[in-house]
Amino acid sequence: MPPRYIVRGGRPLHGTIRPAGNKNAALPILAATILADGPVDLDNIPHIRDVDTMLALLADLGAEVAWTGANTVRVDTRAVHPKPLDAALCASIRASILLAGPMLARFGKVTLPPPGGDVIGRRRVDTHFLALEQLGASVSIGERFELRAKELVGADIFLDEPSVTGTENALMAAVGARGRTVLRNAAAEPHVQDLARCLVAMGAHIEGIGSNIYTIEGGRPLGAASYAIGPDHIEIGSFIGLAAVTNSAVTIDPVRPDDLRSTLLGFDRLGIRPRIDGTRLIVDADQERRIRPDLGGHVPKLEDGPWPAFPADVMSTTIVTATQCSGML
Known part of the structure; x- marks a missing residue:
């Protein structure tokens, strides 16, 4: 039998996770x-x-x-x-x-x-x-x-x-x-x-x-x-999405806040708003998960680009997270 993952879902996550080095x-x-x-x-x-x-x-x-x-x-x-x-x-x-x-x-x-x-x-x-x-x-x-x-x-x-x-x-x-x-x-x-x-x-x-x-x-x-070496800001973005879609309370420690400005801005558009406390990033449970429309009710868009724009490697995680949010992106 080939290797496989067996995932039993429906359980919220909790605790602190340390991101890998970049x-x-x-x-x-x-x-x-x-x-x-x-x-x-x-x-x-x-x-x-x-x-x-x-x-x-x-x-x-x-x-x-x-x-x-x-x-x-x-x-x-x-x-x-x-x-x-x-x-x-x-x-x-x-x-x-x-x-x-x-x-x-x-x-x-x-x-x-x-x-x-x-x-x-x-x-x-x-x-x-x-x-x-x-x-x-x-x-x-x-x-x-x-x-x-x-x-x-x-x-x-x-x-x-x-x-x-x-x-x-x-x-x-x-x-x-x-x-x-x-x-x-x-x-x-x-x-x-x-x-x-x-x-x-x-x-x-x-x-x-x-x-x-x-x-x-x-x-x-x-x-x-x-x-x-600093923590991997791409992995941190994945953990934010993981916590949000499972409605979990997760702390990511350590982080470098300056590395996360565009990532947090992107998740904020989805109604996901982690908190920064020193070198800790706290993702609370029960995030709003509602996509904020542009002015006039227009469908917003999230685009990646060269730094400091939204990182391309976080985009796939963000798209999956958006499927669990109300609204259109």
Whole structure:
């Protein structure tokens, strides 16, 4: 018999739940450890397959990696050497492309296969390479991506789209580039902010964190650091929807309130209004669950967009939640 879930519904939930660390912050931060001349201790890392694969890629390059706790990892990349990235590992994780920026910044070259991972429509990598080219890299694309740079030099870069991973690669490369880099039209999602803050903890100088314009003073030495990754705001959105549709009283702890502004605004439109108490988000039972129409009685719409707009990855949860609300969306 194939594996299956048996769900017996009709029971309200109650209690406190701890969200996992943000996977989309953990992966670029693990890649960024290549830039550090010393061990980096990372806390609140989700112990999932993608993280294990990224750690395996780093280990294959020569890094020392160790889980020092249930969700704590130490990475020491001082022994890393430039070699082509393992094709089999890259084929199983799209985030392998995040190694391009730090490898290029540290060694002046990187060879990597096209990234694998989940297939959700077309996902461009052009933004990555266009930004790296403006920092001084040459890019050759065939069966593998070959990037070379005698020296990375800061530049004023307008990204052709606010790509999350494109911004992250550009940030990591710019930290290692000589001089000032300005990244415009950059992504500003919570996981991009986490990467930038971790780089600052390692010794980088980055201004504009949380905005769409980053200013990086590159070429500074980076060293050992400790950093705790923030809670996954997408998972928190799922827990809000779960509590609402089951008419449950649930506390989510910890949260970062600034990461939840657009999410809470979206749920408010559905008549679901959690309360913030410090680092706790409290979803009370008996939410109104009534969709608020636009002025004039028009049908409202909820749209996702680049940060700080409503997160696309919370949309599926919100649609399911809306089916349990009165009104039309």
